[in-house]
Amino acid sequence: MRAEATDWSIQEVARLAGTTSRTLRHYDDVGLVPPSRIGANGYRYYDEAALLRLQRVLLLRELGLGIPAIADVIAGQRDDREALRRQLAQLRQEQERLARQIASVERTIETLEGGEQLMAENMFDGFDHTQYREEVEREWGAEAYATSDAWWRGLGRDGQAAFREQVAALNRDWIAAAASGIDPDSHEAHALAERHVEWLGSTPGIPRTGDAPAKEYVLGLAEMYVADPRFAANYGGATGAAFVRDALAAYAANRLS
Amino acid sequence: MRAEATDWSIQEVARLAGTTSRTLRHYDDVGLVPPSRIGANGYRYYDEAALLRLQRVLLLRELGLGIPAIADVIAGQRDDREALRRQLAQLRQEQERLARQIASVERTIETLEGGEQLMAENMFDGFDHTQYREEVEREWGAEAYATSDAWWRGLGRDGQAAFREQVAALNRDWIAAAASGIDPDSHEAHALAERHVEWLGSTPGIPRTGDAPAKEYVLGLAEMYVADPRFAANYGGATGAAFVRDALAAYAANRLS
DNA sequence: GCTTGACCTTGACGCTGCGTCAACTTGTAG
DNA sequence: CTACAAGTTGACGCAGCGTCAAGGTCAAGC
Structure with a gap:
Protein backbone atom coordinates (compact mmCIF):
# COMPACT_ATOMS: atom_id res chain seq x y z
CA MET A 1 0.00 0.00 0.00
CA ARG A 2 1.61 3.28 -1.12
CA ALA A 3 1.55 6.19 1.28
CA GLU A 4 0.21 9.44 -0.22
CA ALA A 5 -0.99 7.62 -3.26
CA THR A 6 -2.93 9.65 -5.74
CA ASP A 7 -3.98 6.57 -7.63
CA TRP A 8 -4.06 2.87 -7.11
CA SER A 9 -3.40 -0.25 -9.12
CA ILE A 10 -6.18 -2.63 -9.94
CA GLN A 11 -5.18 -5.10 -7.25
CA GLU A 12 -4.96 -2.40 -4.63
CA VAL A 13 -8.43 -1.25 -5.51
CA ALA A 14 -9.75 -4.79 -5.58
CA ARG A 15 -8.39 -5.43 -2.12
CA LEU A 16 -9.63 -2.12 -0.72
CA ALA A 17 -13.09 -2.62 -2.11
CA GLY A 18 -13.42 -6.33 -1.33
CA THR A 19 -13.85 -7.22 -4.97
CA THR A 20 -11.69 -8.78 -7.72
CA SER A 21 -9.56 -7.44 -10.51
CA ARG A 22 -11.71 -9.48 -12.84
CA THR A 23 -14.73 -7.52 -11.72
CA LEU A 24 -12.92 -4.24 -12.18
CA ARG A 25 -11.79 -5.15 -15.66
CA HIS A 26 -15.31 -6.14 -16.48
CA TYR A 27 -16.61 -2.82 -15.20
CA ASP A 28 -14.03 -1.06 -17.34
CA ASP A 29 -14.97 -3.12 -20.38
CA VAL A 30 -18.60 -2.10 -20.08
CA GLY A 31 -17.76 1.49 -19.34
CA LEU A 32 -19.15 1.43 -15.84
CA VAL A 33 -15.99 2.24 -13.87
CA PRO A 34 -13.18 3.22 -16.23
CA PRO A 35 -9.71 3.62 -14.75
CA SER A 36 -8.60 7.21 -14.47
CA ARG A 37 -5.48 6.47 -16.47
CA ILE A 38 -3.66 3.70 -18.26
CA GLY A 39 0.04 3.60 -17.45
CA ALA A 40 2.81 3.29 -20.06
CA ASN A 41 2.91 -0.37 -19.09
CA GLY A 42 -0.71 -0.84 -20.07
CA TYR A 43 -1.80 -1.13 -16.44
CA ARG A 44 -4.98 0.44 -15.10
CA TYR A 45 -4.77 3.06 -12.35
CA TYR A 46 -7.68 4.48 -10.42
CA ASP A 47 -7.85 7.87 -8.74
CA GLU A 48 -10.23 9.18 -6.11
CA ALA A 49 -12.98 10.03 -8.51
CA ALA A 50 -12.85 6.50 -9.85
CA LEU A 51 -13.00 5.11 -6.33
CA LEU A 52 -15.98 7.26 -5.57
CA ARG A 53 -17.73 6.01 -8.64
CA LEU A 54 -16.83 2.45 -7.72
CA GLN A 55 -18.27 2.92 -4.27
CA ARG A 56 -21.57 3.94 -5.78
CA VAL A 57 -21.54 1.11 -8.27
CA LEU A 58 -20.82 -1.50 -5.63
CA LEU A 59 -23.63 -0.18 -3.46
CA LEU A 60 -26.11 -0.41 -6.31
CA ARG A 61 -24.80 -3.78 -7.32
CA GLU A 62 -25.37 -5.01 -3.82
CA LEU A 63 -28.95 -3.82 -4.04
CA GLY A 64 -29.34 -6.22 -6.92
CA LEU A 65 -29.28 -3.84 -9.86
CA GLY A 66 -27.86 -5.14 -13.11
CA ILE A 67 -25.12 -3.31 -14.91
CA PRO A 68 -27.29 -1.47 -17.45
CA ALA A 69 -29.59 -0.28 -14.70
CA ILE A 70 -26.66 0.93 -12.63
CA ALA A 71 -25.30 2.83 -15.59
CA ASP A 72 -28.67 4.42 -16.08
CA VAL A 73 -28.98 5.37 -12.43
CA ILE A 74 -25.50 6.87 -12.28
CA ALA A 75 -26.02 8.76 -15.50
CA GLY A 76 -29.07 10.31 -13.91
CA GLN A 77 -27.43 11.34 -10.66
CA ARG A 78 -25.43 14.42 -11.30
CA ASP A 79 -24.36 15.41 -7.83
CA ASP A 80 -22.16 12.99 -5.97
CA ARG A 81 -23.27 14.10 -2.56
CA GLU A 82 -26.93 14.03 -3.41
CA ALA A 83 -26.52 10.60 -4.93
CA LEU A 84 -24.77 9.27 -1.88
CA ARG A 85 -27.40 10.72 0.39
CA ARG A 86 -30.03 8.90 -1.59
CA GLN A 87 -28.03 5.72 -1.33
CA LEU A 88 -27.66 6.23 2.37
CA ALA A 89 -31.43 6.29 2.66
CA GLN A 90 -31.60 3.01 0.79
CA LEU A 91 -28.99 1.45 3.02
CA ARG A 92 -31.06 2.49 6.01
CA GLN A 93 -34.08 0.80 4.49
CA GLU A 94 -31.97 -2.27 3.98
CA GLN A 95 -31.02 -2.07 7.62
CA GLU A 96 -34.69 -2.09 8.55
CA ARG A 97 -35.38 -5.02 6.28
CA LEU A 98 -32.55 -6.93 7.91
CA ALA A 99 -33.90 -6.11 11.34
CA ARG A 100 -37.27 -7.50 10.29
CA GLN A 101 -35.61 -10.60 8.94
CA ILE A 102 -33.80 -11.08 12.21
CA ALA A 103 -37.08 -10.70 14.06
CA SER A 104 -38.59 -13.39 11.81
CA VAL A 105 -35.84 -15.82 12.65
CA GLU A 106 -36.14 -15.01 16.34
CA ARG A 107 -39.86 -15.70 16.18
CA THR A 108 -39.26 -18.99 14.44
CA ILE A 109 -36.84 -20.04 17.16
CA GLU A 110 -39.26 -19.09 19.91
CA THR A 111 -42.10 -20.87 18.20
CA LEU A 112 -40.08 -24.03 17.80
CA GLU A 113 -38.98 -23.88 21.42
CA GLY A 114 -42.53 -23.43 22.61
CA GLY A 115 -43.62 -26.33 20.47
CA GLU A 116 -46.16 -24.07 18.80
CA GLN A 117 -47.30 -23.82 15.24
CA LEU A 118 -45.38 -21.62 12.83
CA MET A 119 -47.21 -18.68 11.36
CA ALA A 120 -46.54 -18.84 7.65
CA GLU A 121 -47.63 -15.25 7.11
CA ASN A 122 -44.85 -13.68 9.07
CA MET A 123 -42.00 -16.13 9.01
CA PHE A 124 -40.64 -14.54 5.87
CA ASP A 125 -40.93 -10.90 6.85
CA GLY A 126 -37.90 -9.07 5.55
CA PHE A 127 -36.98 -11.79 3.09
CA ASP A 128 -37.90 -9.91 -0.05
CA HIS A 129 -34.91 -7.85 -0.99
CA THR A 130 -35.87 -7.06 -4.55
CA GLN A 131 -37.95 -4.04 -3.62
CA TYR A 132 -34.96 -1.71 -3.50
CA ARG A 133 -33.76 -2.73 -6.89
CA GLU A 134 -37.15 -2.03 -8.36
CA GLU A 135 -37.48 1.21 -6.49
CA VAL A 136 -34.12 2.53 -7.61
CA GLU A 137 -34.71 1.52 -11.16
CA ARG A 138 -38.11 3.12 -11.10
CA GLU A 139 -36.74 6.34 -9.78
CA TRP A 140 -33.96 6.73 -12.26
CA GLY A 141 -33.39 5.85 -15.80
CA ALA A 142 -35.68 6.07 -18.76
CA GLU A 143 -35.00 2.65 -20.14
CA ALA A 144 -35.55 0.64 -17.03
CA MET B 1 -54.77 -17.24 1.27
CA ARG B 2 -56.46 -20.14 3.01
CA ALA B 3 -57.30 -19.74 6.66
CA GLU B 4 -56.09 -22.61 8.88
CA ALA B 5 -54.01 -23.96 6.06
CA THR B 6 -51.81 -26.90 6.87
CA ASP B 7 -50.07 -26.62 3.57
CA TRP B 8 -49.67 -24.11 0.83
CA SER B 9 -49.53 -24.11 -2.94
CA ILE B 10 -46.40 -23.11 -4.74
CA GLN B 11 -47.67 -19.65 -5.55
CA GLU B 12 -48.75 -19.03 -1.99
CA VAL B 13 -45.31 -19.99 -0.77
CA ALA B 14 -43.61 -17.93 -3.42
CA ARG B 15 -45.60 -14.90 -2.41
CA LEU B 16 -45.07 -15.43 1.30
CA ALA B 17 -41.36 -15.88 0.90
CA GLY B 18 -40.77 -13.13 -1.63
CA THR B 19 -39.52 -15.57 -4.21
CA THR B 20 -40.82 -17.22 -7.40
CA SER B 21 -42.48 -20.51 -8.23
CA ARG B 22 -39.63 -21.04 -10.68
CA THR B 23 -37.17 -20.85 -7.82
CA LEU B 24 -39.22 -23.28 -5.77
CA ARG B 25 -39.46 -25.74 -8.61
CA HIS B 26 -35.76 -25.45 -9.11
CA TYR B 27 -35.14 -26.12 -5.42
CA ASP B 28 -37.38 -29.14 -5.68
CA ASP B 29 -35.59 -30.38 -8.78
CA VAL B 30 -32.25 -30.27 -7.01
CA GLY B 31 -33.63 -31.78 -3.83
CA LEU B 32 -33.02 -28.72 -1.74
CA VAL B 33 -36.59 -27.92 -0.72
CA PRO B 34 -38.92 -30.73 -1.75
CA PRO B 35 -42.65 -30.15 -1.40
CA SER B 36 -44.19 -32.07 1.45
CA ARG B 37 -46.71 -33.65 -0.86
CA ILE B 38 -47.78 -33.80 -4.47
CA GLY B 39 -51.52 -33.53 -4.91
CA ALA B 40 -53.61 -35.84 -7.11
CA ASN B 41 -53.52 -32.99 -9.62
CA GLY B 42 -49.75 -33.11 -9.79
CA TYR B 43 -49.44 -29.85 -7.88
CA ARG B 44 -46.80 -29.22 -5.21
CA TYR B 45 -47.89 -28.45 -1.65
CA TYR B 46 -45.63 -27.31 1.17
CA ASP B 47 -46.21 -27.81 4.89
CA GLU B 48 -44.61 -26.12 7.87
CA ALA B 49 -41.52 -28.26 7.86
CA ALA B 50 -40.96 -27.37 4.22
CA LEU B 51 -41.41 -23.69 4.99
CA LEU B 52 -38.93 -23.93 7.81
CA ARG B 53 -36.42 -25.55 5.51
CA LEU B 54 -37.10 -22.88 2.89
CA GLN B 55 -36.50 -20.16 5.43
CA ARG B 56 -33.09 -21.60 6.18
CA VAL B 57 -32.26 -22.06 2.52
CA LEU B 58 -33.22 -18.50 1.64
CA LEU B 59 -31.10 -17.14 4.47
CA LEU B 60 -28.08 -19.07 3.30
CA ARG B 61 -28.76 -18.14 -0.27
CA GLU B 62 -28.80 -14.51 0.70
CA LEU B 63 -25.42 -14.98 2.32
CA GLY B 64 -24.15 -15.96 -1.09
CA LEU B 65 -23.85 -19.69 -0.72
CA GLY B 66 -24.40 -21.79 -3.82
CA ILE B 67 -26.88 -24.61 -3.86
CA PRO B 68 -24.43 -27.47 -3.26
CA ALA B 69 -22.92 -25.63 -0.34
CA ILE B 70 -26.34 -24.95 1.15
CA ALA B 71 -27.26 -28.59 0.84
CA ASP B 72 -24.07 -29.51 2.58
CA VAL B 73 -24.64 -27.03 5.37
CA ILE B 74 -28.21 -28.14 5.93
CA ALA B 75 -27.26 -31.80 5.86
CA GLY B 76 -24.81 -31.02 8.62
CA GLN B 77 -27.22 -29.16 10.86
CA ARG B 78 -29.41 -31.63 12.61
CA ASP B 79 -31.25 -29.46 15.03
CA ASP B 80 -33.50 -26.81 13.59
CA ARG B 81 -33.28 -24.52 16.55
CA GLU B 82 -29.53 -24.77 16.83
CA ALA B 83 -29.21 -24.12 13.11
CA LEU B 84 -31.42 -21.07 13.29
CA ARG B 85 -29.50 -19.74 16.25
CA ARG B 86 -26.32 -20.03 14.26
CA GLN B 87 -27.98 -18.23 11.37
CA LEU B 88 -29.18 -15.54 13.71
CA ALA B 89 -25.59 -14.93 14.73
CA GLN B 90 -24.66 -14.56 11.07
CA LEU B 91 -27.49 -12.15 10.46
CA ARG B 92 -26.24 -10.07 13.34
CA GLN B 93 -22.80 -10.01 11.79
CA GLU B 94 -24.39 -8.92 8.57
CA GLN B 95 -26.12 -6.18 10.49
CA GLU B 96 -22.76 -4.98 11.77
CA ARG B 97 -21.27 -5.08 8.32
CA LEU B 98 -24.14 -3.00 7.01
CA ALA B 99 -23.66 -0.50 9.82
CA ARG B 100 -20.02 -0.20 8.84
CA GLN B 101 -20.97 0.27 5.24
CA ILE B 102 -23.38 3.02 6.22
CA ALA B 103 -20.63 4.68 8.23
CA SER B 104 -18.38 4.53 5.17
CA VAL B 105 -20.94 6.30 3.03
CA GLU B 106 -21.54 8.89 5.72
CA ARG B 107 -17.81 9.56 5.90
CA THR B 108 -17.65 9.94 2.15
CA ILE B 109 -20.46 12.48 2.20
CA GLU B 110 -18.81 14.47 4.99
CA THR B 111 -15.50 14.40 3.23
CA LEU B 112 -17.00 15.62 -0.02
CA GLU B 113 -18.83 18.39 1.80
CA GLY B 114 -15.71 19.49 3.58
CA GLY B 115 -13.86 19.50 0.30
CA GLU B 116 -11.30 17.16 1.79
CA GLN B 117 -9.46 14.25 0.33
CA LEU B 118 -11.06 10.81 0.42
CA MET B 119 -9.31 8.15 2.43
CA ALA B 120 -9.15 5.14 0.18
CA GLU B 121 -8.38 2.80 3.06
CA ASN B 122 -11.69 3.20 4.78
CA MET B 123 -14.16 4.21 2.14
CA PHE B 124 -15.00 0.59 1.47
CA ASP B 125 -15.33 -0.65 5.02
CA GLY B 126 -18.19 -3.10 5.16
CA PHE B 127 -18.26 -3.67 1.43
CA ASP B 128 -16.90 -7.19 1.46
CA HIS B 129 -19.84 -9.48 2.01
CA THR B 130 -18.22 -12.73 0.92
CA GLN B 131 -16.78 -13.49 4.33
CA TYR B 132 -19.95 -15.06 5.64
CA ARG B 133 -20.27 -17.37 2.74
CA GLU B 134 -16.75 -18.60 3.24
CA GLU B 135 -17.21 -18.88 6.97
CA VAL B 136 -20.37 -20.93 6.73
CA GLU B 137 -18.90 -23.18 4.10
CA ARG B 138 -15.80 -23.66 6.16
CA GLU B 139 -17.77 -24.56 9.21
CA TRP B 140 -19.99 -27.15 7.63
CA GLY B 141 -19.76 -29.65 4.96
CA ALA B 142 -16.99 -32.04 4.05
CA GLU B 143 -16.97 -31.31 0.39
CA ALA B 144 -16.82 -27.56 0.50
C1' DG C 1 22.58 -9.87 -17.03
C1' DC C 2 19.54 -13.65 -15.56
C1' DT C 3 16.07 -15.76 -12.65
C1' DT C 4 12.05 -15.77 -10.02
C1' DG C 5 7.79 -14.50 -8.40
C1' DA C 6 4.30 -10.99 -8.12
C1' DC C 7 1.39 -8.28 -10.87
C1' DC C 8 -0.67 -6.92 -14.98
C1' DT C 9 -2.75 -7.47 -19.74
C1' DT C 10 -6.17 -9.58 -23.36
C1' DG C 11 -8.99 -13.18 -25.01
C1' DA C 12 -12.19 -16.58 -24.39
C1' DC C 13 -14.70 -20.47 -22.51
C1' DG C 14 -17.76 -21.90 -18.93
C1' DC C 15 -20.73 -21.80 -14.92
C1' DT C 16 -24.79 -21.07 -11.70
C1' DG C 17 -29.22 -20.02 -10.57
C1' DC C 18 -32.67 -19.03 -12.15
C1' DG C 19 -35.92 -15.97 -16.06
C1' DT C 20 -38.54 -16.78 -19.79
C1' DC C 21 -41.24 -19.19 -22.95
C1' DA C 22 -43.94 -22.96 -25.03
C1' DA C 23 -47.19 -26.48 -24.67
C1' DC C 24 -50.14 -28.59 -21.95
C1' DT C 25 -53.32 -29.89 -17.78
C1' DT C 26 -56.21 -28.73 -13.82
C1' DG C 27 -59.54 -25.98 -11.25
C1' DT C 28 -63.28 -22.83 -10.97
C1' DA C 29 -66.73 -19.56 -12.10
C1' DG C 30 -70.13 -17.88 -15.28
C1' DC D 1 -68.87 -24.91 -22.98
C1' DT D 2 -65.77 -20.89 -22.37
C1' DA D 3 -62.45 -18.17 -20.17
C1' DC D 4 -59.17 -17.28 -17.00
C1' DA D 5 -56.16 -18.39 -13.21
C1' DA D 6 -52.98 -21.62 -11.50
C1' DG D 7 -50.26 -25.34 -12.03
C1' DT D 8 -47.14 -28.81 -14.62
C1' DT D 9 -42.76 -30.25 -17.51
C1' DG D 10 -39.22 -29.28 -20.71
C1' DA D 11 -35.81 -26.53 -22.47
C1' DC D 12 -33.29 -22.53 -24.12
C1' DG D 13 -30.83 -18.52 -22.74
C1' DC D 14 -28.76 -14.99 -19.89
C1' DA D 15 -25.78 -11.85 -16.64
C1' DG D 16 -21.94 -11.25 -14.22
C1' DC D 17 -18.36 -12.63 -13.50
C1' DG D 18 -14.70 -17.15 -12.32
C1' DT D 19 -11.26 -19.45 -14.37
C1' DC D 20 -7.70 -20.38 -17.45
C1' DA D 21 -4.19 -19.67 -21.03
C1' DA D 22 -0.67 -17.03 -22.99
C1' DG D 23 2.02 -13.39 -22.69
C1' DG D 24 4.22 -8.86 -20.96
C1' DT D 25 6.00 -5.80 -17.01
C1' DC D 26 8.18 -4.89 -12.61
C1' DA D 27 11.34 -5.44 -8.96
C1' DA D 28 14.36 -7.90 -5.99
C1' DG D 29 18.08 -11.04 -5.47
C1' DC D 30 22.12 -13.47 -7.17
Missing part, protein backbone atom coordinates in the same frame (compact mmCIF):
# COMPACT_ATOMS: atom_id res chain seq x y z
CA TYR A 145 -38.43 2.84 -16.10
CA ALA A 146 -40.14 2.26 -19.38
CA THR A 147 -40.36 -1.44 -18.80
CA SER A 148 -41.03 -1.81 -15.14
CA ASP A 149 -43.42 0.71 -13.79
CA ALA A 150 -47.04 1.72 -13.50
CA TRP A 151 -46.46 4.23 -16.29
CA TRP A 152 -45.58 1.38 -18.58
CA ARG A 153 -48.59 -0.61 -17.47
CA GLY A 154 -50.67 2.51 -17.84
CA LEU A 155 -49.85 2.66 -21.52
CA GLY A 156 -51.98 -0.40 -22.12
CA ARG A 157 -51.21 -3.02 -24.69
CA ASP A 158 -51.64 -0.76 -27.70
CA GLY A 159 -49.62 2.02 -26.15
CA GLN A 160 -46.86 -0.37 -25.27
CA ALA A 161 -46.75 -1.79 -28.74
CA ALA A 162 -46.60 1.76 -30.16
CA PHE A 163 -43.76 2.63 -27.80
CA ARG A 164 -41.87 -0.46 -28.78
CA GLU A 165 -42.38 0.30 -32.43
CA GLN A 166 -41.22 3.85 -31.90
CA VAL A 167 -38.02 2.56 -30.34
CA ALA A 168 -37.53 -0.07 -33.02
CA ALA A 169 -38.06 2.50 -35.79
CA LEU A 170 -35.63 4.90 -34.16
CA ASN A 171 -33.05 2.13 -33.87
CA ARG A 172 -33.52 1.14 -37.50
CA ASP A 173 -33.13 4.75 -38.60
CA TRP A 174 -29.97 5.13 -36.55
CA ILE A 175 -28.54 2.00 -38.14
CA ALA A 176 -29.39 3.22 -41.61
CA ALA A 177 -27.93 6.66 -40.95
CA ALA A 178 -24.69 5.22 -39.62
CA ALA A 179 -24.41 2.93 -42.63
CA SER A 180 -25.00 5.79 -45.06
CA GLY A 181 -21.83 7.51 -43.98
CA ILE A 182 -23.37 10.86 -43.04
CA ASP A 183 -21.65 13.07 -40.56
CA PRO A 184 -22.78 12.91 -36.92
CA ASP A 185 -23.00 16.68 -37.15
CA SER A 186 -25.21 16.70 -40.20
CA HIS A 187 -28.77 17.90 -40.42
CA GLU A 188 -30.09 14.38 -40.73
CA ALA A 189 -28.20 13.15 -37.73
CA HIS A 190 -29.40 16.17 -35.83
CA ALA A 191 -32.99 15.26 -36.58
CA LEU A 192 -32.48 11.71 -35.42
CA ALA A 193 -30.85 12.89 -32.24
CA GLU A 194 -33.81 15.16 -31.67
CA ARG A 195 -36.16 12.25 -32.08
CA HIS A 196 -34.05 10.23 -29.65
CA VAL A 197 -34.04 12.95 -27.03
CA GLU A 198 -37.78 13.43 -27.46
CA TRP A 199 -38.26 9.73 -26.95
CA LEU A 200 -36.20 9.90 -23.77
CA GLY A 201 -38.18 12.94 -22.66
CA SER A 202 -41.46 11.14 -23.20
CA THR A 203 -40.83 8.78 -20.33
CA PRO A 204 -41.22 9.95 -16.75
CA GLY A 205 -38.48 9.89 -14.17
CA ILE A 206 -35.42 11.01 -16.05
CA PRO A 207 -33.37 14.00 -15.03
CA ARG A 208 -34.39 17.21 -16.75
CA THR A 209 -33.33 20.76 -17.26
CA GLY A 210 -36.57 22.55 -17.75
CA ASP A 211 -38.67 20.36 -20.00
CA ALA A 212 -35.80 18.68 -21.76
CA PRO A 213 -33.72 15.74 -20.63
CA ALA A 214 -30.61 16.90 -18.84
CA LYS A 215 -27.55 17.20 -21.01
CA GLU A 216 -25.31 15.15 -18.77
CA TYR A 217 -27.82 12.38 -18.60
CA VAL A 218 -28.01 12.14 -22.35
CA LEU A 219 -24.25 12.27 -22.72
CA GLY A 220 -23.73 9.62 -20.10
CA LEU A 221 -26.28 7.36 -21.71
CA ALA A 222 -24.66 7.88 -25.09
CA GLU A 223 -21.35 6.70 -23.69
CA MET A 224 -22.99 3.59 -22.35
CA TYR A 225 -24.42 2.81 -25.77
CA VAL A 226 -20.86 2.41 -27.00
CA ALA A 227 -19.27 0.71 -24.03
CA ASP A 228 -21.78 -2.03 -23.38
CA PRO A 229 -22.31 -4.42 -26.31
CA ARG A 230 -25.89 -4.97 -25.25
CA PHE A 231 -26.73 -1.34 -25.92
CA ALA A 232 -24.55 -1.21 -29.00
CA ALA A 233 -26.48 -4.09 -30.46
CA ASN A 234 -29.50 -1.79 -30.70
CA TYR A 235 -27.58 0.35 -33.16
CA GLY A 236 -26.02 -2.33 -35.29
CA GLY A 237 -22.88 -2.72 -33.23
CA ALA A 238 -19.97 -0.64 -32.00
CA THR A 239 -19.63 1.50 -35.11
CA GLY A 240 -23.31 2.35 -35.19
CA ALA A 241 -23.34 3.05 -31.48
CA ALA A 242 -20.37 5.37 -31.83
CA PHE A 243 -22.26 7.24 -34.50
CA VAL A 244 -25.29 7.60 -32.24
CA ARG A 245 -23.07 8.80 -29.41
CA ASP A 246 -21.40 11.41 -31.61
CA ALA A 247 -24.70 12.62 -33.00
CA LEU A 248 -26.23 12.88 -29.55
CA ALA A 249 -23.15 14.68 -28.28
CA ALA A 250 -23.37 17.22 -31.08
CA TYR A 251 -27.07 17.69 -30.45
CA ALA A 252 -26.61 18.01 -26.72
CA ALA A 253 -23.85 20.55 -27.15
CA ASN A 254 -26.17 22.78 -29.16
CA ARG A 255 -29.58 22.20 -27.72
CA LEU A 256 -29.38 20.84 -24.18
CA SER A 257 -28.20 22.28 -20.92
CA TYR B 145 -14.46 -27.74 3.43
CA ALA B 146 -12.08 -29.95 1.59
CA THR B 147 -11.51 -27.39 -1.07
CA SER B 148 -11.54 -24.10 0.73
CA ASP B 149 -9.82 -24.22 4.03
CA ALA B 150 -6.53 -24.22 5.83
CA TRP B 151 -6.85 -27.95 6.24
CA TRP B 152 -6.86 -28.32 2.50
CA ARG B 153 -3.93 -26.01 2.15
CA GLY B 154 -2.17 -27.85 4.94
CA LEU B 155 -2.28 -31.04 2.91
CA GLY B 156 0.31 -29.62 0.57
CA ARG B 157 0.41 -30.30 -3.12
CA ASP B 158 1.14 -34.01 -2.79
CA GLY B 159 -1.47 -34.50 -0.13
CA GLN B 160 -4.02 -32.68 -2.22
CA ALA B 161 -3.25 -34.75 -5.26
CA ALA B 162 -3.57 -37.92 -3.16
CA PHE B 163 -6.92 -36.75 -1.80
CA ARG B 164 -8.16 -36.00 -5.27
CA GLU B 165 -7.01 -39.38 -6.48
CA GLN B 166 -8.71 -41.07 -3.54
CA VAL B 167 -11.96 -39.37 -4.48
CA ALA B 168 -11.55 -40.15 -8.15
CA ALA B 169 -10.81 -43.80 -7.42
CA LEU B 170 -13.79 -44.07 -5.12
CA ASN B 171 -16.01 -42.52 -7.78
CA ARG B 172 -14.70 -44.89 -10.42
CA ASP B 173 -15.32 -47.85 -8.14
CA TRP B 174 -18.84 -46.70 -7.44
CA ILE B 175 -19.52 -46.38 -11.14
CA ALA B 176 -18.14 -49.84 -11.82
CA ALA B 177 -20.12 -51.37 -8.98
CA ALA B 178 -23.36 -49.78 -10.14
CA ALA B 179 -22.74 -51.01 -13.68
CA SER B 180 -22.03 -54.54 -12.51
CA GLY B 181 -25.55 -54.92 -11.21
CA ILE B 182 -24.67 -55.88 -7.65
CA ASP B 183 -27.12 -55.28 -4.88
CA PRO B 184 -26.75 -52.06 -2.82
CA ASP B 185 -26.99 -54.37 0.20
CA SER B 186 -24.20 -56.66 -0.96
CA HIS B 187 -20.88 -57.17 0.68
CA GLU B 188 -19.06 -55.31 -2.08
CA ALA B 189 -21.35 -52.32 -1.88
CA HIS B 190 -20.95 -52.37 1.87
CA ALA B 191 -17.17 -52.14 1.49
CA LEU B 192 -17.46 -49.21 -0.90
CA ALA B 193 -19.84 -47.42 1.40
CA GLU B 194 -17.37 -47.96 4.22
CA ARG B 195 -14.63 -46.38 2.12
CA HIS B 196 -16.91 -43.50 1.31
CA VAL B 197 -17.81 -42.87 4.93
CA GLU B 198 -14.16 -43.14 5.90
CA TRP B 199 -13.33 -40.59 3.26
CA LEU B 200 -15.98 -38.28 4.65
CA GLY B 201 -14.66 -38.87 8.15
CA SER B 202 -11.12 -37.98 7.09
CA THR B 203 -12.03 -34.37 6.55
CA PRO B 204 -12.53 -32.04 9.51
CA GLY B 205 -15.70 -30.17 10.23
CA ILE B 206 -18.43 -32.65 9.48
CA PRO B 207 -20.99 -33.70 12.05
CA ARG B 208 -20.06 -36.82 13.96
CA THR B 209 -21.41 -39.32 16.37
CA GLY B 210 -18.40 -40.43 18.26
CA ASP B 211 -15.64 -40.85 15.74
CA ALA B 212 -17.86 -41.63 12.79
CA PRO B 213 -19.74 -39.25 10.55
CA ALA B 214 -23.27 -38.73 11.78
CA LYS B 215 -25.86 -40.95 10.21
CA GLU B 216 -28.22 -38.18 9.24
CA TYR B 217 -25.48 -36.23 7.59
CA VAL B 218 -24.50 -39.16 5.45
CA LEU B 219 -28.09 -39.91 4.55
CA GLY B 220 -28.80 -36.30 3.66
CA LEU B 221 -25.71 -36.11 1.51
CA ALA B 222 -26.66 -39.34 -0.24
CA GLU B 223 -30.01 -37.86 -1.16
CA MET B 224 -28.31 -34.86 -2.63
CA TYR B 225 -26.12 -37.08 -4.79
CA VAL B 226 -29.27 -38.21 -6.54
CA ALA B 227 -31.19 -34.97 -6.67
CA ASP B 228 -28.54 -32.67 -8.06
CA PRO B 229 -27.15 -33.69 -11.44
CA ARG B 230 -23.82 -32.14 -10.57
CA PHE B 231 -23.32 -34.62 -7.78
CA ALA B 232 -24.83 -37.46 -9.75
CA ALA B 233 -22.30 -36.86 -12.49
CA ASN B 234 -19.62 -38.05 -10.09
CA TYR B 235 -21.25 -41.45 -10.06
CA GLY B 236 -21.99 -41.89 -13.72
CA GLY B 237 -25.41 -40.25 -13.63
CA ALA B 238 -28.73 -40.68 -11.90
CA THR B 239 -28.71 -44.47 -11.87
CA GLY B 240 -25.22 -44.65 -10.43
CA ALA B 241 -26.03 -42.01 -7.87
CA ALA B 242 -29.14 -43.88 -6.80
CA PHE B 243 -27.02 -46.95 -6.29
CA VAL B 244 -24.57 -45.00 -4.13
CA ARG B 245 -27.44 -43.57 -2.13
CA ASP B 246 -28.95 -46.97 -1.52
CA ALA B 247 -25.63 -48.50 -0.57
CA LEU B 248 -24.87 -45.64 1.81
CA ALA B 249 -28.35 -45.91 3.30
CA ALA B 250 -27.90 -49.63 3.93
CA TYR B 251 -24.47 -49.04 5.45
CA ALA B 252 -25.72 -46.18 7.59
CA ALA B 253 -28.63 -48.22 8.86
CA ASN B 254 -26.29 -50.91 10.10
CA ARG B 255 -23.17 -49.08 11.10
CA LEU B 256 -23.90 -45.44 11.86
CA SER B 257 -25.88 -43.67 14.55
